[in-house]
Amino acid sequence: xxxxxxxxxxxxxxxxxxxxxxxxxxxxxxxxxxxxxxxxxxxxxxxxxxxxxxxxxxxxxxxxxxxxxxxxxxxxxxxxxxxxxxxxxxxxxxxxxxxxxxxxxxxxxxxxxxxxxxxxxxxxxxxxxxxxxxxxx
Numbered sequence: 297x298x299x300x301x302x303x304x305x306x307x308x309x310x311x312x313x314x315x316x317x318x319x320x321x322x323x324x325x326x327x328x329x330x331x332x333x334x335x336x337x338x339x340x341x342x343x344x345x346x347x348x349x350x351x352x353x354x355x356x357x358x359x360x361x362x363x364x365x366x367x368x369x370x371x372x373x374x375x376x377x378x379x380x381x382x383x384x385x386x387x388x389x390x391x392x393x394x395x396x397x398x399x400x401x402x403x404x405x406x407x408x409x410x411x412x413x414x415x416x417x418x419x420x421x422x423x424x425x426x427x428x429x430x431x432x433x
Contacts, residue, residue: 306348307366335352
């Protein structure tokens with residue numbers, strides 16, 4: 297049976313741009329080096345919002361405010377399936393940001409997002425960001 301993982305992803309807005317993070321080498325080739333919205337697994341007893349704030353602090357050293365739910369994506373990769381809850385987040389400052397789990401990052405406008413090679417599960421979020429105006433970016 298295929299493993300199912302519940303995760304959260306942050307669409308972090310700052311100065312009308314969106315944070316895009318690149319995964320490093322991964323066990324599975326189809327996600328290795330792909331861009332994604334940062335986030336991670338929801339731990340037992342955590343809310344989605346709480347998990348997101350914790351993950352972004354751990355992975356990027358950023359303090360974010362969760363502004364609201366954006367889109368939930370269900371995606372089956374060859375070796376596992378995810379249900380990814382994405383949220384629009386804001387941060388007052390990106391000073392001190394550090395990549396602990398990613399190899400690169402970019403701040404892009406919604407129109408620029410398609411230049412990156414995205415993980416398949418993140419593509420529906422990218423498409424919605426490009427097609428629906430939002431007050432944060």
